[in-house]
Amino acid sequence: MESFQRDGLTFDVRDGGPPDGEPVVLLHGFPQDSAAWDQVVPLLHEHGLRTLAPDQRGYSPMARPRGRSAYRLRETVEDVVALLDAAGLGSAHLVGHDWGAMVAWAMAAWHPERVRTLTAISVPHPGAMARAMVTSNQALRSYYMGVFQLPFVPELLLLSRGGTPLRRMLRGGGLSREAAAHYVARMREPGALTAALGWYRAMPLSARDRVGKVRVPTVHVWSTGDAFLGRAGAEATEQFVDAPYRLEVLDGVTHWIPELAAERVAELVLEQVGRD
Template structure:
């Protein structure tokens, strides 16, 4: 499949790997795209996994609703469920990074029957993050989330400083240039930023503790997400759980792809084949 629809929205999808392999959905974050997984997927495909990497809502012009409430987690999780339905998959392994990780946590909490396993990169469980915002330095790290609630100013700031910010936070230049280019249009910037503007609507429906087998991968130098929330995440997983701490920052799919692939393969129970 190269796309799927939900209502009047159309989501491009990178569908790669063996057609008959176990389906693993890869969910990107801000300000990334489906190709953020390009360095990870060769190892997954060699192990026999089929990967579906959708463009998340707000990024493609074909899936860019205008209302803030359209970016609430209940909507973004429904996008994932619609993808599984369109692919004819009862349940899939799900891997998420950044905002994609938030979708993955919520999907596992609300729809455990659709999630075979969960691997989340960087993003802690939402309840752990909420606690850390009040009882650690996480609030200082997350100041930009409040800033992004404003109209038009965040679009201006992202247009002026996104590349510099990405490079300073450790993202490779080639990836930074691609992400900046895809947000060159103001409408695309608004679509990406509306994930943050949808947060007040997301808070109305809490994410329960997760019961599916879960691996959480965190970089100890992550500029955005600190240790307090990372360590507290274990208290919100009641299924089999692994916590992997890497000597890395926030951009784990781009900078630590071998470690990410190994974590996914260990969680899915897959064994790499010959390269």
């Protein structure tokens, strides 16, 4: 597969590894794209797994609808369902980072029959995140989410001077010069950053869609160097999983786990697949 469609939108997808291998869907976050998994997928292919890594809604050039309602969680989850349907897959192992993890949590809760195992990276279960907002410093860590609700201002701030502020943020988190340049270039495409920010601007709408307990085997991966997400949400997540569960803590790694700890991510996914 090179693409799939849903509701008139066309999504780009990287489909690799043995076609008959155990399928693993990899969901990126903000402001990344499927390239976030470039160091992970070869390690999974070596063990006979098939990987499907889409450029999600707002990131695929032909899937950038207008209006924040188009980016609510229900829509982004149904995009994953459409991917599985297009690939002829009844279910798959699901791996998500950042916003991709949020989609993965909801997918596992709402469509457990389509999810063999879940590996959620960085972002805790939405219920645990909500609890952490009022019991820890998570609200302070998440201040930027409020800024992103503003019209026009975030685009001006992040992409001024050729995207220098966004590039500095990514480089400050440890991403390579090449990775940061790639993500900045993608966000400078016409309408791309506004579409990507649509995920944040849809949060008040997505909040109406409760994500209940997850009942598939789950690993949650959190890193101590994450400036955006604290320990409280990670530790509370266990209460929202009614299935085999473990919390994997990566010491000293920043938020960008798929790029900076690719080998460990691949090991954890392989352990999940072996447990299925």
